[in-house]
Amino acid sequence: AQSVAQPEDQVNVAEGNPLTVKCTYSVSGNPYLFWYVQYPNRGLQFLLKYITGDNLVKGSYGFEAEFNKSQTSFHLKKPSALVSDSALYFCAARGGGGFKTIFGAGTRLFVKA
Amino acid sequence: EAGVVQSPRYKIIEKKQPVAFWCNPISGHNTLYWYLQNLGQGPELLIRYENEEAVDDSQLPKDRFSAERLKGVDSTLKIQPAELGDSAVYLCASSTGASHPDTQYFGPGTRLTVL
Numbered sequence: 001a002q003s004v005a006q007p008e009d010q011v012n013v014a015e016g017n018p019l020t021v022k023c024t025y026s027v028s029g030n031p032y033l034f035w036y037v038q039y040p041n042r043g044l045q046f047l048l049k050y051i052t053g054d055n056l057v058k059g060s061y062g063f064e065a066e067f068n069k070s071q072t073s074f075h076l077k078k079p080s081a082l083v084s085d086s087a088l089y090f091c092a093a094r095g096g097g098g099f100k101t102i103f104g105a106g107t108r109l110f111v112k113a
Numbered sequence: 114e115a116g117v118v119q120s121p122r123y124k125i126i127e128k129k130q131p132v133a134f135w136c137n138p139i140s141g142h143n144t145l146y147w148y149l150q151n152l153g154q155g156p157e158l159l160i161r162y163e164n165e166e167a168v169d170d171s172q173l174p175k176d177r178f179s180a181e182r183l184k185g186v187d188s189t190l191k192i193q194p195a196e197l198g199d200s201a202v203y204l205c206a207s208s209t210g211a212s213h214p215d216t217q218y219f220g221p222g223t224r225l226t227v228l
Contacts (some may be wrong), residue, residue, distance in 0.1 A: 004155070032214040043117070043204060043219035044156070051214065090155050094214050100169065101217065103155030 002027045004093050006104035013081045014112050021076040021089050021107045029096030033074040035065055038088040038106070047089075050074060061085070081111045115139065117220035119205050125226045131193035134223045138186070138207030145182060146217060147190050148204040156204055162188065163210060195227045 003026045013019045025031055032051055036044040048059025055067045065076045074091060091104040118137040126132050138145050143164050148156035159178065161169040164185040173180065177196070182188040192199055202222040208215040 034216075036219075041122075041221065043119075043206075043221045046216050046218065049214070049216060092155070099161065100158060101214075103157070105153065105155050 002102050004091050004102050004104040006107045008107050010108045012110045015083050016080050019078050019081040023074045023091030024072050025093040027093050027095035032094040034092040035076050036090045083111050083113050086111045117207055119220035119223055123224050128197055128227050129194040132195050134190045134203050136188045136205030142207035143210040144208045145188050146206040150202040197227050200227045
């Protein structure tokens with residue numbers, strides 16, 4: 001069965017420090033991987049996606065994610081966190097050739113001033 | 114560019130009552146999705162439309178849930194009758210369908226509370 005795991009329910013980081021939100025996946029074929037962010041009472045907003053090519057993907061608001069095929073991971077990173085980055089982050093995956101996107105349970109990021 | 118529009122934003126009903134949610138996708142987006150998001154969980158696909166055709170409704174509980182996208186633009190998701198366990202956020206998303214994989218753009222959702 002296809003699945004996406006976000007092992008941390010919550011990540012706490014101080015403003016200005018680097019942040020990492022972890023994600024591992026299990027899908028058939030070559031994976032397509034996504035990160036979304038959700039603010040309170042808002043829908044999910046697209047941050048970035050990996051299709052093929054360079055393992056480091058750059059996205060919106062200074063976020064980037066690193067694809068690691070051997071570890072089946074797609075961790076979200078940002079060099080310097082902002083208080084405004086505090087939100088709920090979802091990793092998602094789709095198996096190559098498939099159309100169904102599987103979402104992780106989400107990781108809540110708290111950035112403290 | 115206007116985003117995905119959903120209404121109502123909030124709905125409170127008694128159990129066994131019917132309820133309907135409406136979604137208007139981004140203009141030109143051929144693919145439309147309805148997702149269910151339970152508290153503390155990620156979205157789960159209920160149904161996917163390519164234009165007016167439902168191409169994946171395997172996760173839709175067809176005994177009480179129905180959906181339609183008659184003209185291939187806006188869509189309605191209905192629950193009849195609602196149960197306590199249906200309390201959740203119902204998200205609509207759309208994508209162009211022009212590339213694979215295409216990016217899904219989400220609406221703000223409808224938060225349903227069944228009493």
